[in-house]
Amino acid sequence: TSWWRGRRRRSPAPPKQVVALCREGLGDRWEMVEALGALGGEAGVHVHLVGGTVRDLLLGLQVRDVGLVVEGEAPALARAAARRLGGTVRVHEAFGTASWTAPSGACVDLASARSEHYEAPAALPRVALHAGLRQDLFRRDFTVNAIAISVDPDERGRVHDPFGGYADLRAGVLRVLHGLSFHDDPTRAFRAARFAARFDFTLADETRGLLDAARKAGAFDRLSRERIGAELERILGQDAVVQAF
Numbered sequence: 001t002s003w004w005r006g007r008r009r010r011s012p013a014p015p016k017q018v019v020a021l022c023r024e025g026l027g028d029r030w031e032m033v034e035a036l037g038a039l040g041g042e043a044g045v046h047v048h049l050v051g052g053t054v055r056d057l058l059l060g061l062q063v064r065d066v067g068l069v070v071e072g073e074a075p076a077l078a079r080a081a082a083r084r085l086g087g088t089v090r091v092h093e094a095f096g097t098a099s100w101t102a103p104s105g106a107c108v109d110l111a112s113a114r115s116e117h118y119e120a121p122a123a124l125p126r127v128a129l130h131a132g133l134r135q136d137l138f139r140r141d142f143t144v145n146a147i148a149i150s151v152d153p154d155e156r157g158r159v160h161d162p163f164g165g166y167a168d169l170r171a172g173v174l175r176v177l178h179g180l181s182f183h184d185d186p187t188r189a190f191r192a193a194r195f196a197a198r199f200d201f202t203l204a205d206e207t208r209g210l211l212d213a214a215r216k217a218g219a220f221d222r223l224s225r226e227r228i229g230a231e232l233e234r235i236l237g238q239d240a241v242v243q244a245f
Helices: 015-026 029-043 051-059 074-085 133-138 165-171 187-199 205-216 225-236
Strands: 047-050 067-070 088-092 097-101 107-112 114-117 126-129 148-150
Touching: 015 029, 015 051, 029 047, 029 067, 029 074, 029 107, 047 051, 047 133, 051 067, 051 148, 051 165, 067 074, 074 088, 074 097, 074 107, 114 133, 187 205, 187 225
Parallel strands: 067 107
Antiparallel strands: 047 067, 047 148, 088 097, 097 107, 114 126
């Protein structure tokens, strides 16, 4: 069940309650997240839980993967964690991402905050690292995936929700973050079907209109078979396959 059941909150809970939610939802991985936040504090960089991790925590669902955004160098922070606490690190320097696996075998993923620019409809984005948190959240597909929870020692548990994702999560609504979202990346339409089926959500009216407009403009014609195939495989890999189609 979702953590807000029976409540009428219009905004996220106080930080202490959010920390308790994270501790319960992440289990042993929360200690890893806390440690990364502390190391980030020592290095002067901000660290946040983001994306599907936050969405699933707020929905009271099992969290499969733990994702963090670092307003700085994510690979450097992952290496610092391995030196201090042990474990192994996998790094993709070109993308500013890393995975830290603790001695226990638990794993968390880290990514440097980034912004994206699409030079043409359906083209792969050009990524610029060293962005701020708001820019990183704005590049995401839907508002419900654009919520962050700080794990900085000084503001641990603070929820960052600049685009109203919390309200949409409560309402069970999928909403894109800007008018060119489906033109930039038409695969978001497939993700919309997958998420709507998985969480029993609906598309916001304006989002459905933007999707139809992108389709009529031919944005989907520019997608490669490989990218369409990858999205279809993700749909086929979930339980609510029929609903998604």
